[in-house]
Amino acid sequence: MPSILKRQTIREGEKDFVNEVIEQGSKIFPKDDMATLRACIQCGTCTGSCPSGRRTAWRIRQIFLKTLTGQRKDALAAEDLWNCTTCYTCQERCPRKVKTTDIVRALRNLSVREGYLRQDHAKVCQLVFKHGHAVPINDDVKAVRKRLGLSEVPPTVHQYLEALKEVIDLLDATGFRSLVERKE
């Protein structure tokens, strides 16, 4: 297996991928923060700090290398991209002040757009579409709430159905439902 660290690789890769990631993140975050991606020197402080990397094949330095060298499909299809717990240890420690964790979220956004949303994550989305909560109430907890002197159903969208409708309307309006429900 030849090293992917050849000059040639960058020429063959999708040069626009770095820009695509920066643009995606810049929909929310300041563009200068997302552009820190270019400052990565592959020192590995991130991977050395990563609690997930100690036990899985997730290597945050590698995903940055793939991004910088335009390995778009490799980066977005990587299952290990979803082993980051977003603990921010790497972002805190990066000596180049790369917004590593926020860039991982931008990469994941692109990954979802490519159709790589995990089944389990799609289920969590369905819970929010239905209940407005990722972890909805159940009968056991209702009983505990009552015993503790709380309202059986909390004063959230669980209790206010017109508020639930507002949330569902927003999820439709942002295109979120069509994004996560679309079939490849």
Next chain:
Amino acid sequence: MRDYAYFLGCITPNRYPGIEVATKRSLKEFEINLLDVNGASCCPAPGVFGSFDLWTWLVVAARNIVIAEEMNADITTTCNGCYATLQEANYLLKNSANLKNRVNESLAKIGKQYRGSLEVKHVIELLSDQVGFERVEKNVKRPLRGIKAAAHYGCHFLKPSETRMHGSAERPTVLDNLVRSLGAESVDYRDKGLCCGAGGGVRSANLEVALDMTAEKLDNMIEAGADCLVTPCAFCHLQLDRGQVELNEKYGRRYQMPVVFMTQLMGLALGMDARELGLYDNAIPTESLLKKIP
């Protein structure tokens, strides 16, 4: 009496209502009144929905903030995830007029408008900054002498430090000081800053990875002789409590570490009844801890 809008999120009201009761009652002792945020939804979770679509994450977070703005109260939370989402969304929107305008275009569809008129504060911040360790100590009726507590900070309370603005996240002290102000000992343990394992959608999609991190965390606390672990976050709380049951059932472990939320531990020291604080409603029993309290 000072009012705060208590943003409940999902896990606190729907899995650990004891946290809700303990927080309301403990803060009331210090003249802080927690108001319901009627019609609030999932925050939405920063590492889950933020990972799927940051734009949707921001718009739904802004709606939750607006409800509190309409109440003219600053927000407080008992979940690092909710705190991360609302604090970060508020920070981003306050710092970008363009972003604020775009979000308000979306919110106009449901007749709402984000103004940027409030602050989002973690409940631990209220206890350390509004109340203060000394005042907590003075109010303790039943000092937790001899109790060894392992403080777990979680990630999103302190990080990213540039946005959260609580100083360095490498050597935090606030939870340890709160534990000490109740008369208990805060034990040091290896890799104290380690994540609980649940965040970023890892619990929902890669449970075994999340549990492996939880196990390492628990092993380090046990090695340090902890009688209980203390959390500031409902999601970490769930992962560390239910995670033990999952580790015991799936992997034959024998974890029995009581998991207590910071305001539950405080409630005990303020003289409240363990049952009323929901301490008998955890997945892992807390009796071994409760028996040791003088």
